[in-house]
Amino acid sequence: MSDVRPTAAPGPRSEMLAGIRVLDMASLAAAPLAATYLGEFGADVIKVEQPQGGDAIRGWGVQKDGVGLMWKSVGRNKRSVTIDLRKEEGQSLVRELAAKCDVVIANTRPHTLTKWGLDYAALSAENPKLVMLHVTGFGLSGPKSSRPGFGTLGEAMSGFAHTTGEADGPPTLPAFMLADGVASLNAAYAIMMALYHRDVHGSDGQLIDINLVDPLARLLEQSLLTYDQTGKVPHRAGNRWNISAPRNTYRTKDDKWLAMSGSAPTIALRVFRAIGRDDLAEHPDFSDPQRRLGRAEEVDAVVAEWILQQTLEEAMRVFEEQEIAAAPVYDISDLIDDDQMQARQVFVRIDDDELESMLVQAPVPRFSGSAGIVDTLGPKLGQHTNEVLAEVLGLDDSHIGDLRTRKVI
Numbered sequence: 001m002s003d004v005r006p007t008a009a010p011g012p013r014s015e016m017l018a019g020i021r022v023l024d025m026a027s028l029a030a031a032p033l034a035a036t037y038l039g040e041f042g043a044d045v046i047k048v049e050q051p052q053g054g055d056a057i058r059g060w061g062v063q064k065d066g067v068g069l070m071w072k073s074v075g076r077n078k079r080s081v082t083i084d085l086r087k088e089e090g091q092s093l094v095r096e097l098a099a100k101c102d103v104v105i106a107n108t109r110p111h112t113l114t115k116w117g118l119d120y121a122a123l124s125a126e127n128p129k130l131v132m133l134h135v136t137g138f139g140l141s142g143p144k145s146s147r148p149g150f151g152t153l154g155e156a157m158s159g160f161a162h163t164t165g166e167a168d169g170p171p172t173l174p175a176f177m178l179a180d181g182v183a184s185l186n187a188a189y190a191i192m193m194a195l196y197h198r199d200v201h202g203s204d205g206q207l208i209d210i211n212l213v214d215p216l217a218r219l220l221e222q223s224l225l226t227y228d229q230t231g232k233v234p235h236r237a238g239n240r241w242n243i244s245a246p247r248n249t250y251r252t253k254d255d256k257w258l259a260m261s262g263s264a265p266t267i268a269l270r271v272f273r274a275i276g277r278d279d280l281a282e283h284p285d286f287s288d289p290q291r292r293l294g295r296a297e298e299v300d301a302v303v304a305e306w307i308l309q310q311t312l313e314e315a316m317r318v319f320e321e322q323e324i325a326a327a328p329v330y331d332i333s334d335l336i337d338d339d340q341m342q343a344r345q346v347f348v349r350i351d352d353d354e355l356e357s358m359l360v361q362a363p364v365p366r367f368s369g370s371a372g373i374v375d376t377l378g379p380k381l382g383q384h385t386n387e388v389l390a391e392v393l394g395l396d397d398s399h400i401g402d403l404r405t406r407k408v409i
Contacts, residue, residue, distance in 0.1 A: 005289055012074065015041065015042025015370075015373065016041045016367070017038055017041045017042040018043075020038065020042070020043040020044070020102045020103065020195070021043070021044045021046065021100065021101045021392075022035050022038055022039070022046065022101060022102065022103040022104075022105065023046050023048060023098055023101040023103065023104045023105065024045055024046065024047045024048065024078065024106040025043065025048040025106050025108075025118075026105050026106050026108075027055045027056050027057065028056050028057050028107070028150075028180070028185070029057065029151065029177045029181070029183075030107065030135045030151070030177075030179075030180035030183040030184045030381060031076050031106065031133065031135040031184070031187065032047075032055065032057065032105070033074060033180065033181065033184035033187075033188075033293065034074075034105060034131055034188045034191065035078070035105050036073075036074055036076060037184070037185075037188040038191065039076065039077035039217070040076070040077060040363040040372040040373055040374065041363070041365075041372055041373070042373065043103075044079070045079065046081055046101070047075065047078060047080045047081065047379075048081050048082075048083050049080060049081070049082050049083075049382070050082065050083075050084060050085065050086075050096070050240065051083070051382065051407065051409065053132070053381075054082070054381040054382075055071065055075075057070055057071050057074055057353065058071045058381070063091055064355060065354070065355075067355060067359070068378075072352065072355065072358055072359075072377040072378040073360045073361075073377065073380045074378065075362070075378020075379060076350075076374050076375075076376065076378060077373065077376060078378065079379065079388055080382055080383045080384050080385070081382065081384055081388045081389070081409075082381060082382035082385050082409055083408065083409050084408055084409070085116060085118070087407075087408055088404075089408045090408050091116045091117055093393070093408070094118055095122070095126060096393055097392060097393065098123045098126070098127060098130065099123075099126045099127045100392050101127070101130065102129070102130070102131060102195065102205075103130070103131045103133065103195070104123060104130060104131075104132045104133070105132075105133045105135075105397075106118070106135070107134070107135040107136065109136065109146060109148065110134070110136065110140055110145065111146060112352050113134075120132045120134065120207040124205060126239045128205065129204055129205045129362055130197060131191060131194040131195055131198065131205040131208065132206075132207050132208065133187050133190070133191055133208045133210065134207060134208065134209060134210070134370070135183060135187060135210045135211070135212070135220070136210075136211050136212060137153060137212050137213075138211050138212075138213060139153070139209055139213075140207075140209045141209075149211070149212055149213075150179050150212070151178065151180040151183075151212055152173060153212065153213075154179030154180075154183070154211070154212030154213045154216055155178055155179045155216065156173070157174050157213050157217075158216040158220055159217060159223050160174070160178070160179075160220060161173050162236070163220065163223060163234055163235070163236060164236065165236045165238070166236060166238045167235065167237055167238060167331075171236070172236075178216065179212045179213075179216050182215045182216045182219065183210055183211070183212050183215045183216070185215075187210045190208045190210065194208060219319055228318060237258075240296060242293060244261060244263045244293075245262055245292050245295075245296035245299045245300065246260055246261075246262045246268065246296075246299050246300055246303045247260065247261050247262060247263070248260065248303075248304070249305050249329055250303065250307040250308070251304075251307070252310055252311055252312040253310055253311050253314075254310075254311040254312055256312040256320075256328065256329070257312075257328070257329035258307065258312060258315060258316065258327065258329060259325040259326065259327055259328075259329055260288065260303070260324070261326075262299075262323070262325070264325075265289045268286075268292065269281045269287060270322050270323065270324050271319075271324055273322070274319060274321075274322040274324060275302070275306040275318075276306070276326065277302060277306075280299075280302065286299065312328055317351075327386075331356055336359070344378065345362060346361060346362055347359050347360065347362065348360060348374055350374055350376070350377050352377045353380075355377070355387060358377060360374060360377070362374065382409070385400075385409050386400050389409070
């Protein structure tokens with residue numbers, strides 16, 4: 001494994017969101033990830049957690065010596081403050097913090113936030129310029145708005161699971177937080193649009209309503225368009241896709257796999273010629289994109305047979321020489337060792353007090369004049385409570401000590 005050490009993507013370090021303060025009082029994945037993205041570009045992210053246990057993601061997934069690995073990445077660059085939101089004084093402290101912030105991020109169910117006085121109506125009354133992101137399972141309106149929801153439900157209801165898997169197999173869920181991840185990306189750009197509207201047009205802040213179904217359904221819009229215009233409901237087809245052929249994963253002679261997409265008409269013709277089937281490149285049933293879809297199984301069989309006679313290295317050499325869209329199917333060790341990933345410093349190793357160090361993915365966006373930052377991994381629970389309450393609210397040691405004695409923090 002490569003021991004790469006840089007702490008940011010290449011380029012001059014420039015905190016693009018310096019001066020933006022974010023109060024992250026959410027838990028688990030989608031909403032906190034939106035805060036993480038902002039923190040990677042300089043926003044001051046204050047993470048509010050319950051004193052007992054903290055964010056549930058601390059105990060989620062793989063642990064090492066009692067430390068949650070996913071928390072370490074999602075909590076990067078954040079300051080952890082413990083406040084008991086179930087106590088009135090704790091709720092009051094959070095309202096004071098929100099009054100000093102540009103953005104508040106939450107995913108608590110709406111009726112609970114309202115009961116605590118931490119909903120958008122209450123917080124914006126004190127801070128009209130506040131942008132608040134509220135991520136829920138099903139949205140802030142509609143008959144399901146009060147129901148709890150996790151990413152799995154979004155993956156099921158969006159149509160993703162219905163269209164994923166083998167034709168004769170069950171609906172298939174992803175083995176990673178897909179719905180949460182897609183929602184978090186929508187949420188992050190929505191926050192930036194709301195801040196732009198506030199700061200450039202001189203408006204007040206506003207409430208952003210993101211759920212776990214709509215963002216993923218947007219990526220599956222092909223199913224909607226097909227059903228609306230043809231009445232057909234798309235079904236599972238394994239790794240094939242009814243808009244492209246060839247398109248699949250293929251086993252090689254050395255028992256490895258590669259993936260290929262013939263989405264562009266010229267690519268499909270190159271594939272036929274590269275595997276010695278010029279006859280198919282000239283045949284109207286295979287050269288015409290729409291007619292080729294009708295014979296997708298034959299196309300797939302021809303390509304699979306040729307690839308099975310090659311090692312992965314041999315097949316990829318031919319496809320790269322012919323500029324065919326193909327790639328090896330990597331596991332994580334392959335991805336880390338890939339020369340393209342290393343050249344772009346996609347993974348960075350960060351020192352950490354609890355784990356010594358950990359390899360994480362660097363911030364994804366690359367800017368010509370700025371670089372994303374990974375200064376620290378997820379902090380210990382409540383590590384910055386005193387620091388933040390003193391810095392942001394001006395509380396002295398005596399006041400903070402009293403709050404701690406009474407278990408408000």
